[in-house]
Amino acid sequence: MKTMNAIGFRQYKPAHDPQALEHFTTPQPVASGRDLLVKVAAISVNPVDTKVRRGTQQVLEQPRIIGWDVAGIVDSTGADVTLFKPGDAVYFAGDITRAGGNAEYVLVDERIVGRKPATLDFAQAASLPLTTITAYEALFDRLVLDVRGTDRNATLLIIGGAGGVGSIGIQLAKLAGLKVIATASRSETTAWVKELGADHVVDHRKALRPQLEALGLKDVDYVANFSSTDEYWEQITDVVRPGGRFVTIVENSSPLAQERLKTKSLTHAWEMMFTRPMFKTPDMIRQHELLNQVAEWIDAGRVRHAMKTSLTPISAENLRKAHVQLESGTSIGKVVLHGWM
DSSP, rough: OEEEEEEBSSSOOOTSSSSSSSEEEEEEEOOOOTEEEEEEOOOOOOOHHHHHHHTOOSSSSSSSSOOOOOOEEEEEEOOOSSOOOOOOOEEOOOTTSOSSBBBBBEEEEGEEEEEEOTTTHHHHTTTTTTHHHHIIIIIIIOOOOOOTTTTTTTTEEEESSSSSHHHHHHHHHHHTTTTEEEESSSHHHHHHHHTOOOOOEEEEEEEEEHHHHTHHHHHHHHHHHHOOOOHHHHHHHHEEEEEEEEEEOSOOOOOTTTHHHHTTEEEEEEEOTTTHHHHHOOOTHHHHHHHHHHHEEEEESSSSEEEEEOSSSHHHHHHHHHHHHTTTTTOOEEEESBBBB
């Protein structure tokens, strides 16, 4: 039986603790059905990684492998695979109900995998999948915006503009012709969201309405909240226009006042990019299609990657560093690890 290197955890420890994420060896998985076995070249870290780690209080018998942002090479395929072949370069986020990509090899259903953008290296490509799927589904599936531009000049407020999802969301919204107002609070994050194409920047640490009114906006047509749902619920329902839509991605910890939606006939949507693979929805191949579409935009120079920090090699020590940085709340763009030890 072949074995592989992996990084995982048995119980929650603070990210800086050497036991928070540890190196171990485990049997190399074997592809079957519609699965690809992918040799991992690069990974990146997302808030879901830190949440899963923090949420595991019991001691696990076997280390859990997390990490749902991968770029690599198809090593082998299951008998039912039709979309890829060994040797193909791919990128994907994966399925939270399965082992993640913090390992030398990972299994993934071909229907949620895209071809790696040809103009990006593996590290740059690994910065994209989870945030790209989240932003794409939030804007075009949940807010029902038209990527072809029929909603051109509609106003979209993006809360959390400098984060991983916001960094891609700004670019996709501009492709669709929207007028984008992004939030940022520091000089470096303000510069970043402007660089990505935001038309205006407002400070999320201050009241949003006065800042929007200073831009000549009575309200906005849409809101994509890629930050705390609890913290911004009242402000969002205040600034979105009557009959407008907004989407959130962070679970709430307190009850959300639904009467604020009724009065203005607002539509609220949740976005979770793992929904399709978790439930094996009939349309889960849409993630394959949208990743391929974004790869085309990247190769055409219309979308850029969001990697801001790169660490090598892929090791438990560097992965802990990435988790510490993400948990600090000061990250811009994505933190990527590439090249195994």
